[in-house]
Amino acid sequence: MNDLFVHKWTAQVKKGILSFIVLSVLKDNEYYGYELIEEIKKHTEIEIAEGTLYPLLNRLKNEELLTSKWVEQESGIPRKYHVLTKKGNDTLQEMKKYWVNMNTSIQKLMIK
Amino acid sequence: MKNIEFESNTAQRIYNDYLKRVEKKARVLSQDDKTEILMDINSHIYEGIQRETNVNETDSLLNLIEKLGDPDDFMQPIIAERKINEATRTFNPKTVYQALSFNFKNGIIYSIFSVLYLFLLAFGFLIITKLIIPSKTGLFYYENKFHSFGFVSNNEGMNEILGFWFIPVVLLAAAVFYLIITLLLRLVKKK
Numbered sequence: 001m002n003d004l005f006v007h008k009w010t011a012q013v014k015k016g017i018l019s020f021i022v023l024s025v026l027k028d029n030e031y032y033g034y035e036l037i038e039e040i041k042k043h044t045e046i047e048i049a050e051g052t053l054y055p056l057l058n059r060l061k062n063e064e065l066l067t068s069k070w071v072e073q074e075s076g077i078p079r080k081y082h083v084l085t086k087k088g089n090d091t092l093q094e095m096k097k098y099w100v101n102m103n104t105s106i107q108k109l110m111i112k
Numbered sequence: 113m114k115n116i117e118f119e120s121n122t123a124q125r126i127y128n129d130y131l132k133r134v135e136k137k138a139r140v141l142s143q144d145d146k147t148e149i150l151m152d153i154n155s156h157i158y159e160g161i162q163r164e165t166n167v168n169e170t171d172s173l174l175n176l177i178e179k180l181g182d183p184d185d186f187m188q189p190i191i192a193e194r195k196i197n198e199a200t201r202t203f204n205p206k207t208v209y210q211a212l213s214f215n216f217k218n219g220i221i222y223s224i225f226s227v228l229y230l231f232l233l234a235f236g237f238l239i240i241t242k243l244i245i246p247s248k249t250g251l252f253y254y255e256n257k258f259h260s261f262g263f264v265s266n267n268e269g270m271n272e273i274l275g276f277w278f279i280p281v282v283l284l285a286a287a288v289f290y291l292i293i294t295l296l297l298r299l300v301k302k303k
Contacts, residue, residue, distance in 0.1 A: 034159035051186030
């Protein structure tokens with residue numbers, strides 16, 4: 001087995017689906033950065049690099065798929081909550097459709 | 113922004129140093145963007161420290177910083193994207209230059225735009241040649257028909273019709289060209 005190849009492929013897959021995962025986790029929920037990472041780890045067992053999440057959140061916000069709001073805390077250090085927009089929700093639905101189709105095709109290939 | 117206060121001096125110094133690096137990297141951004149990034153990182157560190165109560169705060173802070181990574185690396189895509197937004201919103205030449213330099217490695221399209229912006233130098237060149245060699249620079253007509261606009265090496269039998277009005281015309285053309293390519297950059301960014 002070519003471990004290096006598999007490792008690279010896994011990294012590419014993770015990178016490719018990260019936006020899908022973030023949007024899915026944010027569906028019907030509002031999370032701040034650190035909490036979002038915890039939720040992703042909890043639901044997917046994917047170890048997400050914090051340094052990757054913030055640029056991604058910035059990009060999703062730029063694409064108007066999500067919006068964010070600062071909420072003051074007693075500690076004096078506010079949290080930035082991320083929320084899915086209508087466009088984000090619609091985009092997520094499209095991504096889900098694609099994912100289901102892709103998954104079905106791959107399943108067919110695997111049992112061939 | 114309220115800074116986090118640590119009990120350990122070592123942790124405080126590590127934290128201060130890390131925030132300084134983030135701030136240094138973010139200094140090319142507008143004040144609002146810079147503050148937002150600093151608040152993001154500050155909040156992330158604070159929430160992380162609150163979670164990891166079983167580790168001493170210095171170790172906890174080091175873990176968090178290690179996972180965030182070098183500000184030079186993780187902030188690069190954020191700055192590149194925000195700079196492009198700022199450039200296409202403000203049309204400020206300095207911001208456009210910074211936006212292109214931060215995005216230069218993000219695809220061939222930004223290299224093409226860099227070349228287009230370099231074309232603006234040609235307009236400057238025309239203004240300088242008009243001042244140095246006015247007879248060979250301008251809008252030339254030959255036998256009452258348009259012949260050329262710019263610099264000609266041989267102007268025998270030609271009429272230059274703009275005179276020193278050539279300079280404001282070139283400045284106007286440069287401004288229109290700049291406006292068009294910056295609007296194109298905005299379109300490309302949206303795709």
